[in-house]
Amino acid sequence: MSSNDMKIVFSARSENEKFARMAVASFIAYLDPTVEELNEIKTAVSEAVTNCIIHGYNHDASKQVELAVSIEDTMVTIQITDEGKGIEDIELAREPLFTTMPDGERAGMGFTIMESFVDGFEVESELGKGTSVRMRRRILSSNVLFN
Amino acid sequence: MKKELNAQMSLHTTIKHYRNILIVELNGELDHHTADTVRQEMDEAIIKASVKHLIINAKQLEFMDSSGIGVILGRYKLIKAKQGKMLICNMNETIAKLLELSGIFKIIDTYENESDALSSLEVIS
Numbered sequence: 001m002s003s004n005d006m007k008i009v010f011s012a013r014s015e016n017e018k019f020a021r022m023a024v025a026s027f028i029a030y031l032d033p034t035v036e037e038l039n040e041i042k043t044a045v046s047e048a049v050t051n052c053i054i055h056g057y058n059h060d061a062s063k064q065v066e067l068a069v070s071i072e073d074t075m076v077t078i079q080i081t082d083e084g085k086g087i088e089d090i091e092l093a094r095e096p097l098f099t100t101m102p103d104g105e106r107a108g109m110g111f112t113i114m115e116s117f118v119d120g121f122e123v124e125s126e127l128g129k130g131t132s133v134r135m136r137r138r139i140l141s142s143n144v145l146f147n
Numbered sequence: 148m149k150k151e152l153n154a155q156m157s158l159h160t161t162i163k164h165y166r167n168i169l170i171v172e173l174n175g176e177l178d179h180h181t182a183d184t185v186r187q188e189m190d191e192a193i194i195k196a197s198v199k200h201l202i203i204n205a206k207q208l209e210f211m212d213s214s215g216i217g218v219i220l221g222r223y224k225l226i227k228a229k230q231g232k233m234l235i236c237n238m239n240e241t242i243a244k245l246l247e248l249s250g251i252f253k254i255i256d257t258y259e260n261e262s263d264a265l266s267s268l269e270v271i272s
Contacts, residue, residue: 014179015180017178017179017180018157021210039239039240040241040244042210043210043211046212047213050179050212050213054179096248105182105186105217105218105220106213107213107217107249109248112248113212113213113245
């Protein structure tokens, strides 16, 4: 069993959406993912971090987002957590096209995209406490050898 | 000022006109952070009376998430109000999958490249 993990805490600023997905991509690069695997993981990370900034914190850049990634052999687990306002109804939030901001040109596709681009997806949320999403994706293309 | 902002923002738009067709090349990464600027730049061009149709060329678009879906849907509404057509060409696999999930292909046609998209519009415009 070979394991590796990292954790980053960063300001809830939209500039850091790119930073977060690049950090994950760099961290898992040694698993030798395909371009498509990498792009799908980056997209899922971007959705989760954007949710923290827009919905969790309502653009309050003084708040922080935590990104934790762990790798067990070829399985990547990504956990993205905010201490923001929380989700009232998770089932509803996960519905495709559901949005709390119909006038804001938000597509309401964030959770649907995350679920589609990873193998395992869980959301935990408590009103007033925050939200944490956990995503797992196996890097099938990995030719890294473990012993 | 705008240029500087753009350089930092890791997304560049190149806007071209061909008859009544607006062609927007997106270069870089379209996410929540860059969405507002792209939206503004495209709207300034779309609002011109000479513009009817819109082609988005995604050849140099390395990354897009659901913020990009919002941008595309918003521009589609503007073009539809002008009785025009909106097309997208040159998407990478992940962006195509993202747009497929969102159901956008029911309202926006996709083409392999810009010249195919242009020829399809020349037939109708």
